[in-house]
Amino acid sequence: MRTRRWTQIAGTLAANPWFAYFSTRTIYQGRAKGLCFPGFNCYACPLALFSCPIGSLQHSLAMMSPQKNASAAGRAVIQATRQHASYSIAALLYVLGFIGLVGVVTGRLVCGWICPFGFLQDLLYKIPSPKLRLPQWMRFGKYVALVLLAMLIPYLTGVHWYSRLCPAGALEGAVPLEVIPTKATLPAVGWFFWLKIAILVFFLAWMVVSKRPFCRTACALGAAYALLTPVSFYRMSVNNNCDRCDRCREVCPVDINIYDNANSPECVRCLSCKKACPAGAIISGFRLGLSGGEEETTTSAE
Amino acid sequence: MSGSFGKARAPYILLALFVTMLVAGLLWGGFGKVLAGGIVICLDCIGLI
Numbered sequence: 451m452r453t454r455r456w457t458q459i460a461g462t463l464a465a466n467p468w469f470a471y472f473s474t475r476t477i478y479q480g481r482a483k484g485l486c487f488p489g490f491n492c493y494a495c496p497l498a499l500f501s502c503p504i505g506s507l508q509h510s511l512a513m514m515s516p517q518k519n520a521s522a523a524g525r526a527v528i529q530a531t532r533q534h535a536s537y538s539i540a541a542l543l544y545v546l547g548f549i550g551l552v553g554v555v556t557g558r559l560v561c562g563w564i565c566p567f568g569f570l571q572d573l574l575y576k577i578p579s580p581k582l583r584l585p586q587w588m589r590f591g592k593y594v595a596l597v598l599l600a601m602l603i604p605y606l607t608g609v610h611w612y613s614r615l616c617p618a619g620a621l622e623g624a625v626p627l628e629v630i631p632t633k634a635t636l637p638a639v640g641w642f643f644w645l646k647i648a649i650l651v652f653f654l655a656w657m658v659v660s661k662r663p664f665c666r667t668a669c670a671l672g673a674a675y676a677l678l679t680p681v682s683f684y685r686m687s688v689n690n691n692c693d694r695c696d697r698c699r700e701v702c703p704v705d706i707n708i709y710d711n712a713n714s715p716e717c718v719r720c721l722s723c724k725k726a727c728p729a730g731a732i733i734s735g736f737r738l739g740l741s742g743g744e745e746e747t748t749t750s751a752e
Numbered sequence: 753m754s755g756s757f758g759k760a761r762a763p764y765i766l767l768a769l770f771v772t773m774l775v776a777g778l779l780w781g782g783f784g785k786v787l788a789g790g791i792v793i794c795l796d797c798i799g800l801i
Contacts, residue, residue, distance in 0.1 A: 544777025550770030554763055681762045737763075 461564025494623030553678030
């Protein structure tokens with residue numbers, strides 16, 4: 451099995467090691483839950499040990515939401531966490547610092563190598579079926595999701611709308627907690643639960659026919675890392691051995707031409723292209739130093 | 753030349769900024785406490801409360 455598969459398995463287990471849930475029937479709420487996991491993993495998952503960065507970002511912004519603007523649901527959420535309100539700015543600083551640090555050091559390396567939801571998409575795409583290529587304009591959806599659903603709307607309303615619609619939350623949180631509920635009595639699921647399930651089913655079906663559709667169109671965490679990829683320490687480049695045979699494009703999980711922009715925000719740094727390149731033209735690694743002389747390394751068109 | 757140098761410096765400036773934010777958030781909010789209320793939200797978000 452490829453190294454990347456092992457790191458994806460390890461990433462999934464590292465994010466979800468709380469097997470004590472099966473005996474305690476209690477979602478872990480200890481100190482580790484106050485820290486973020488760099489990949490996209492719902493912290494309502496019964497096995498989750500760490501927090502989701504995007505869930506945490508919404509939470510810190512929602513806690514800062516002016517009550518007068520909050521919806522009824524938002525006010526309930528703010529009341530429920532009032533005891534933590536004094537930590538809201540600290541939480542926001544921590545979350546933004548965490549996402550920024552991961553992004554500036556690795557770019558989207560996390561997406562390709564340890565993200566549990568990225569791993570799921572890689573696996574589902576292996577199911578034999580007709581395959582569809584995504585239009586390039588759809589990639590902007592994740593930036594809209596980041597700014598509107600994960601930041602602006604939670605701040606204005608106090609409601610975590612990105613999490614409410616998140617298919618990872620449905621898969622890792624809602625469904626497992628329905629099947630193996632916590633000790634606490636949970637009220638019957640409402641129509642919103644079924645809306646989440648419908649969104650989940652839609653994305654799962656899409657993952658079978660398209661390469662990483664959630665990462666490319668809707669992942670707010672991927673969008674945040676993507677914004678930092680062009681300036682991250684982890685760099686890729688293509689040297690003059692490249693003859694544009696497009697073998698890299700064939701194996702790319704996000705359908706980009708690495709030779710057009712080696713440090714594209716869309717690139718999840720899986721390095722499948724590097725492995726597949728018959729000319730050995732693709733180079734990757736951490737760039738250190740202030741020389742600034744090795745950029746940008748795309749080949750000429752001829 | 754200076755543009756290239758500035759571009760090369762950008763990751764270091766961002767690195768310093770983000771590390772400062774992260775450390776400040778942890779020290780101000782208390783290690784492990786900053787997101788402790790998040791789990792309350794989770795259950796609401798996934799439609800279970």
